[in-house]
Amino acid sequence: MRGVKPGRFDYVRADSVDEVHAVLAEEGDDARVLAGGQTLVPMLSMRMARPRVLLDVMHLPELATIEDADGTLRIRAGVRQAVLLKWPILAKRQPLLAAMLPWIGHPQTRSRGTVCGSIAHADPSAELPLALLALNGTVELSSRAGRRRIPAVEFFIGIMSTACRADELIEAVAVPSRLPGQGFGFREYGRRHGDFAIVACAAVAAARGVRIAVAGVADRPIAKDYPALEGGALDDALDQLARSIDVRSDLHASADYRRRLVRHLGKAAVTEAYQCRA
Amino acid sequence: MPRLTADAKHRVSFTLNGRRVEGQAEPRMLLSDFLRHAIGATGTHVGCEHGVCGACTVVIDGAPARACLTLAVQADGADIRTVEGLAPELGRLSILQQAFRRNHALQCGFCTSGILMSLDCYLRANPDPDEPSLREYLSGHLCRCTGYVSIIAAALDAARQLLEAREHA
Numbered sequence: 001m002r003g004v005k006p007g008r009f010d011y012v013r014a015d016s017v018d019e020v021h022a023v024l025a026e027e028g029d030d031a032r033v034l035a036g037g038q039t040l041v042p043m044l045s046m047r048m049a050r051p052r053v054l055l056d057v058m059h060l061p062e063l064a065t066i067e068d069a070d071g072t073l074r075i076r077a078g079v080r081q082a083v084l085l086k087w088p089i090l091a092k093r094q095p096l097l098a099a100m101l102p103w104i105g106h107p108q109t110r111s112r113g114t115v116c117g118s119i120a121h122a123d124p125s126a127e128l129p130l131a132l133l134a135l136n137g138t139v140e141l142s143s144r145a146g147r148r149r150i151p152a153v154e155f156f157i158g159i160m161s162t163a164c165r166a167d168e169l170i171e172a173v174a175v176p177s178r179l180p181g182q183g184f185g186f187r188e189y190g191r192r193h194g195d196f197a198i199v200a201c202a203a204v205a206a207a208r209g210v211r212i213a214v215a216g217v218a219d220r221p222i223a224k225d226y227p228a229l230e231g232g233a234l235d236d237a238l239d240q241l242a243r244s245i246d247v248r249s250d251l252h253a254s255a256d257y258r259r260r261l262v263r264h265l266g267k268a269a270v271t272e273a274y275q276c277r278a
Numbered sequence: 279m280p281r282l283t284a285d286a287k288h289r290v291s292f293t294l295n296g297r298r299v300e301g302q303a304e305p306r307m308l309l310s311d312f313l314r315h316a317i318g319a320t321g322t323h324v325g326c327e328h329g330v331c332g333a334c335t336v337v338i339d340g341a342p343a344r345a346c347l348t349l350a351v352q353a354d355g356a357d358i359r360t361v362e363g364l365a366p367e368l369g370r371l372s373i374l375q376q377a378f379r380r381n382h383a384l385q386c387g388f389c390t391s392g393i394l395m396s397l398d399c400y401l402r403a404n405p406d407p408d409e410p411s412l413r414e415y416l417s418g419h420l421c422r423c424t425g426y427v428s429i430i431a432a433a434l435d436a437a438r439q440l441l442e443a444r445e446h447a
Contacts (some may be wrong), residue, residue: 004306004311005306006308007306008305009306010281010283010285010305011281011305011349013354034349036348037349038344041346041347042327042329043347045330054349056352107416108332108342108418109343109401109418111341111342112338112344113344193414194417200428
């Protein structure tokens with residue numbers, strides 16, 4: 001056949017979440033959930049992924065919702081990044097997501113890519129896993145066997161690997177809405193806008209302290225909580241954070257350069273987070 | 279929905295530039311290849327084939343998207359617009375296309391159809407854009423000829439013309 005790149009797979013456009021669970025239960029590792037496809041499709045084309053069946057979950061209206069209740073935002077599997085970015089009250093409910101979403105890819109990929117898809121892919125440089133960890137969010141997994149919620153810190157377990165089992169669907173991610181007195185900061189450095197970050201830092205400041213999260217330095221995003229940090233204490237904390245991580249070196253940046261970025265971007269993100277507390 | 283099996287071809291149909299089209303595709307066929315090989319709409323160009331260069335950008339259900347990051351079977355039932363749909367009639371270019379010609383916003387033209395589709399969407403939603411936002415918006419497109427200066431000039435020129443056309447309408 002002319003002009004095909006991926007290997008062969010069956011395609012199922014799921015009509016219900018039950019159907020998704022049934023196919024995943026039967027096919028396990030041979031099945032992959034297809035949402036926006038902005039990472040999975042190129043992996044298919046490069047034959048880095050060779051599933052036997054793709055399960056398209058983008059025609060399920062019940063998965064396309066953003067729920068805003070009880071101080072939690074629940075973003076379900078079918079919500080595209082562009083849809084969340086355009087949600088009129090996003091900046092009010094969760095300013096960190098509003099600040100980070102424009103850094104994900106390009107308008108031409110955010111139009112299709114989903115929030116949960118990026119979480120599923122778990123690229124160590126990606127913004128959404130960093131946001132989920134910085135905000136102490138949870139991942140909601142469902143399968144024929146039931147439903148479980150896993151905190152972000154336990155979900156990301158290595159480069160592009162997560163605690164999601166082969167029979168499970170990432171049905172939603174949940175993050176707390178902004179609380180009064182919280183402030184948020186975000187900084188990222190990449191070679192070009194829309195590239196994967198070389199290093200990205202997010203900070204969440206509250207009365208009792210500040211949480212700093214970094215992406216692009218290790219095999220997964222990393223976060224740490226500190227009591228209130230100012231001046232020299234902030235520099236020392238960032239220096240220790242940069243030294244404590246097993247920082248990777250690759251053709252984009254050396255480990256030493258990445259550590260410098262953690263100190264520099266971390267300081268800017270924390271400062272911003274303190275400034276917008278109110 | 280029944281399972282579309284890997285080794286068979288399946289009917290895929292969608293609206294292309296306002297007209298219903300259909301063709302046959304294996305599940306693994308990309309929308310970019312389907313448009314070019316099954317439909318014969320070769321205005322959409324294929325560059326990097328992994329979503330980086332932007333040459334294959336088309337409009338899917340009103341939003342710009344990479345045809346190479348979409349399977350043809352995913353697009354079944356969708357509304358798709360490509361560069362073939364921009365000109366209002368044979369032999370007459372759209373305002374945006376005319377601005378590209380006037381400003382020399384293309385040399386080899388390989389990236390042009392994708393950029394036109396992105397800008398067509400952008401100018402509909404943002405009729406009075408500024409240069410920084412256009413540059414950020416076009417960061418999802420690579421052009422190796424122009425250095426982008428003339429592309430930005432054409433986009434701003436087209437925005438002015440479109441605003442004027444709207445005022446006179």
